[in-house]
Amino acid sequence: IARAYHEKVISHYESPRNVGSLNKNDFDVGTGLVGAPACGDVMKLQIRVDEQGIISDVKFKTFGCGSAIASSSYMTERVKGLSLEDAGKIKNTEIAKELCLPPVKLHCSMLAEDAIRSAIRDYQAKRSTMANPKKPGFIDVSQSAATGETVATAHPGQ
Ligand code: FES
Numbered sequence: 001i002a003r004a005y006h007e008k009v010i011s012h013y014e015s016p017r018n019v020g021s022l023n024k025n026d027f028d029v030g031t032g033l034v035g036a037p038a039c040g041d042v043m044k045l046q047i048r049v050d051e052q053g054i055i056s057d058v059k060f061k062t063f064g065c066g067s068a069i070a071s072s073s074y075m076t077e078r079v080k081g082l083s084l085e086d087a088g089k090i091k092n093t094e095i096a097k098e099l100c101l102p103p104v105k106l107h108c109s110m111l112a113e114d115a116i117r118s119a120i121r122d123y124q125a126k127r128s129t130m131a132n133p134k135k136p137g138f139i140d141v142s143q144s145a146a147t148g149e150t151v152a153t154a155h156p157g158q
Helices: 005-012 066-079 092-098 103-131
Strands: 028-035 040-048 054-062 137-144 148-154
Touching: 005 066, 028 066, 028 103, 040 066, 040 103, 066 103, 092 103, 092 148
Parallel strands: none
Antiparallel strands: 028 040, 040 054, 137 148
């Protein structure tokens, strides 16, 4: 009888690494939450980023198949200690190869690629909001790139 899963998948599935959550409101945490339309499985992957832009902590929670759990577990180990740039370059094909996933399970590894990218985007969006806080009552005057008109945008605050 052919085994449904490769032993590397089973290893990650039986003892997944870095399961859990980080506080999504922490200023140095990025959260990625993605779903696979094909099957409805959902993956949450969170990164904590240090001052140097290096991923210092990673946690995941996956509600999905064994391959999705193994892919996210593998991804957490893979990105710890990497820069955001390098982490964003990891491809699902690398995960699928490492875990020997069959073609029908490729979308499970895609979920892990989507999740890390989504976490990085969330972190970067949070940082840029912090760098350019819109103060209450602040009026933003800028030139529209499309029409050349001056556009004033009011940010009345809460
Ligand atoms: Fe959907 Fe694996 S079957 S993530």
